[in-house]
Amino acid sequence: MTIAALPEHNSIANPLWLKLFHGYRHVIAPLRHNGWPTDIEIDGGENRIRADLGDGTELIIASVHALPLDPNEVTGWSVLRLDIEDEARHTVLYDSTPDGAQSRHRNSLIPLFARIDGLDAPKPTNRLIVSATYTSPSGVKDYQAADSETPGAAVARYFEWSQLLVAAEGYQHVWEQPEADGYPLARFERDGHITTVRVTRSDD
Incomplete structure (x- = not known):
């Protein structure tokens, strides 16, 4: 990372x-x-x-x-x-x-x-993916936000998805992985539903 x-x-x-x-x-x-x-x-x-x-x-x-x-x-x-x-x-x-x-x-x-x-400026060449797992009493569903992206775009998408869960869907942000431990990862809860949003390398 x-x-x-x-x-x-x-x-x-x-x-x-x-x-x-x-x-x-x-x-x-x-x-x-x-x-x-x-x-x-x-x-x-x-x-x-x-x-x-x-x-x-x-x-x-x-x-x-x-x-x-x-x-x-x-x-x-x-x-x-x-x-x-x-x-x-x-x-x-x-x-x-x-x-x-x-x-x-x-x-x-x-x-x-x-x-x-889109700027011609030095940045990492690795690609990242943003995804989420929705867990509810009826089962588990996995979603991927988009194709692989540059690190900046992927981490921005992670924050926007997280904000949407709280502001629009009524989830509470209950845990987030410390920055030093790896790419962004957070957990949200709402009435027995758990959603985990994560950023991973595209080759993981």
Whole structure:
């Protein structure tokens, strides 16, 4: 498994940084699984995600303005690709905020990472699959979300599927595998039904 290391700086003990880094894990983790060191900037209230692509450029991810403290308040994603040496040289990569070119996608992760994964930037070549097992009193059903994907796209799909289970289907998130133990894996429960969502290598 390839995943970029966690940030190391003085802000990691800052309660605001910790709140944002955990709250936006569904965006940060896919970027890190692409091998890109990723951090939250909180200077001057301009909360935003910054990912180093390893080729002299970086991604800056925010919303209409700065990222809100509550990720549920995000109405869309704004993504810039900047030249690290000259931030005046930048490209608007994606904009799903209400007035943006991709506004129809709002805060969905899957189209966001489809665009990001199309970048010509260093990233792992392994392919991953997202799947789920639904267990109920009537039996067990297995589902696979899509064909194999890049690590970033697959981990984004894992988070979006997990969010759908909680927000739309009434499940409770009861357990998640620690990051150091392998690819994302989580268990959800609802009235005697258990669903497990996982990310695995396509050749497993």
